[in-house]
Amino acid sequence: MGSGATGAAARRAALTPGARRVLDAAAELFYERGINAVGVDLIAQRAQVTKKTLYDRFGSKEALVAAYLRERDERWRRWLPARLDEAARAGGPDPEAVAIARVLATFDALEVWTCRENPRGCGFVNAAAELPDLTHPGRVVIAEQKRWFRDYLRELCRATSASDPDDLADELALLHEGAMVLGGLDAVAEPVPLARRLAVRALTQRGLPAA
């Protein structure tokens, strides 16, 4: 753990070309068809790799599932803040206004993200449905992801002058989850804007001037 690249980037770069293809194929298949419905043989075939290579790199299907979820989580953690920084730069000089803009920008980001990556609903919620065992390594990643997002929302809310920002963060988390689920079931036409309007209301209720 000395000098040079560390953490997520290092782990990603450390992947063998074959392993990279395996993980990509697994990600696509697990999300689109469900984890238990996809066998390792199919993954190996899609990745143009033998099963031996798959097991040499990942050890087990369980571990591959965890790797899939971990990478999905990392992508989200890298992408979301970048997106919010963009929105913040576009805002005015007023720090309070910027903080509020960042909170609401999470919904604009969600809109883009769900279109691109979540047509079948939240990958973590779907995975949790298939992994009832709480000790499964994938379940641990899911718990970490939900925890991270909650804490991130708290940060954003605390940056505003909202009363009870932690409570506000929980409300926003609920709105995000609801929008993703409804989007996956297409039970409602435009769930994200719906959630955003509810979020605006939650902000104004707390005395914030939400444009």
Place this chain on the structure above:
Amino acid sequence: MGSGATGAAARRAALTPGARRVLDAAAELFYERGINAVGVDLIAQRAQVTKKTLYDRFGSKEALVAAYLRERDERWRRWLPARLDEAARAGGPDPEAVAIARVLATFDALEVWTCRENPRGCGFVNAAAELPDLTHPGRVVIAEQKRWFRDYLRELCRATSASDPDDLADELALLHEGAMVLGGLDAVAEPVPLARRLAVRALTQRGLPAA
């Protein structure tokens, strides 16, 4: 469709004792472990029935999955309105107040329901995660369930003097889904009260006196 019992009750009563046990066992196992993780052999064993009986009564696993979801849907459709009628009777003589009480009572009902039947999140959302094929008979039942609940919420909202009641109903649906998902992941301590508070805000925003 002449005299005597009809519809759901008839379908339920029509079940053979063996078939009844199969459906009960399947419901428990499908919900707790996931649909694809449960084999027909295990279901038959739990129901103390041979596989032949299972296939004689249900024809296929697909059909059994659909029957499981259909019964879950029927239970919910029977239970929820009964619950709301209770809440309405407890309300005062003012019809507007009663209508509002019924809307909010959906969240009190949800609280009870999730404790009793949904510790692992919404059974329909979980099932949808495992059934990517939109033509699967189970998927059809899921679509019907979401549709029914949406329409039911619209009814409730239209009974109030809320402006744009259909839109309000969509918001409430989103809050319900969000609360169920968060409850299943226990990412938040008390998701249902959280959703209920957001619902109250949605009502007051529309000029309704939500107690």
Place this chain on the structure above:
DNA sequence: GCGGAGGTAAACCGATCGGTTTACCTGACT
């Protein structure tokens, strides 16, 4: 020039998958 990492190809393992078949038994209704 040699060893080890990364890989292919393919056979193999026991277990389980969804589903079928044959033979026999039981109790209720006609």
Place this chain on the structure above:
DNA sequence: AGTCAGGTAAACCGATCGGTTTACCTCCGC
């Protein structure tokens, strides 16, 4: 007395599951 629905018990089917093994090949760095 006879029929038939609802069942048990158990063998059987081909396919697939997650996972392992053996043998061989290739390229890169020391």
